[in-house]
Amino acid sequence: MALDQAFSSGSEDFPGLLRRKGLLNSAPSTVTSHAPAALHQTESTTILAFKFKDGVLVAGDRRATSGNTVVYDRADKVLEIDRHSIMAIAGVPATAWEMARVLEHSFQYFRRTQLQEMSVDGKVRALSKLLRDNLGFVMQGVGVVVPIFATYDNGVNPSARLYFYDAMGAQFEAADYCATGSGSPAVRGILYYNDRWSGKALRDLDEREAVAVALRALDTAAETDTATGGVDRKARIFPVIKTVSREGIRTLPEESIAEIFHKSVA
């Protein structure tokens, strides 16, 4: 821990500081013209998020794949970034988890140096910037990450906020729901149907009902998408489900997910 005499006085952001210290690799700036070879394999997962009565629910399956091989069946793709923010990741795990780590430290670093919490817009933008900085790797076909970011804005107008991104860093605010990953087409259909014609819009669901919808959606995705892990009843592996509300983040305990699963899905 040598003290750098040229420390920054807080004028640079955390990724900038990491680069100066040689702790974060810059993506190659030369963009190759040919299309990346394995792009279709790199978003193999299903994550979804939607707004319900208390805030936002974020859910993700547990499967990690490489080509046709299941590499890991207990991957956690729904990550807590701070007390009110969740990032859910679809894409290359190495890049995605590193990105989540940078983001987490960025928010802490900002609060500690600037003596105030980063605004929701600032947080959303910080993730966008990380994705953009990663573009060089994306173009080489080795680092695609397509995340969802859910947070609760405790500012002047308290409200749940939900964003999804494309691999280049464009951010889209979702009004009701969003899903990314290879299993997402099926999930989007289900969420749309639920919101529109089930008789109860997503935003009116209580936590129990919301968890049931999320489990059904993931179960459907796993039915047709080999890269999405469903519920493994033998090994008792269930999806990760977290909610963000005014009070903060709540991770649904496995027992209650199992109980709702047996009642509403299986």
Added chain:
Amino acid sequence: MIEEPYRWVEAVANRREYIEAQLASGSPIAAVSCGDGILFVTLGRARQKVFEIYDRIAMGAIGHPGDIERLRMAAIELASTEGFARSAADVSLRRLAHYSLSPVMKAAFEQVYGPPYLARLLFAEVGATPETDFYLRLEYDGAISTNGSNRGGTIETFAALCATAHSTKMMETFLCEAHRPEASLEEAISVAVDAWSVGHMTLKEDSNREMPDAGAIAKYRQDQLATVGIEAAILERNSGVPMRYRSLSDDEVRAVVQV
């Protein structure tokens, strides 16, 4: 003038005198351990004096705001990059102070043509129990003192930061008598405000060199609380999240000390 050794010693002595004079008006900071965590208390809210450095580390400071800011920023940068590159468990106050901050402050102090850091810092790192809490005071010349075995081998579960050596000693003597690590948060707040009063009362050079009695402390404390704001923060021992620092509002603290 510094070609001759004794001139250099003289220059350093002058500089010490100058810095002490600059620091003399700083409001004391008391830090005490209790079951809930480490509590920092000071009076006067003209500018913030207690800061979060990392998950389990906080800092209190008196001195020039510009210098405090540079040291604070350096400490946060070091802790953040270390915590990112390795893990939060690898960020230690001992390493931060001994290997990084102290040498820089010593060098700045002794290079008599350059500006020294006009700051005196008190760091605390919260442990699993009050006995494993770590306090470290860093002087403008890089000197370090900690809460390890200063008084007959026992670990102190408190620390004080004050503008003069005399009032620091008074605060420490008071805390040694009045503070118990098994105290509740409310008791700890009250003792810390009393300790601040002792430190503030004994700041002036012409003030009484003796320890003020309990009645005088209570009266002084009441007079001060009527006119000045309270700044307080806690490093929580068991908060359930990695980030332990939480600042306490004036109302929160006042509710405890004004009943």
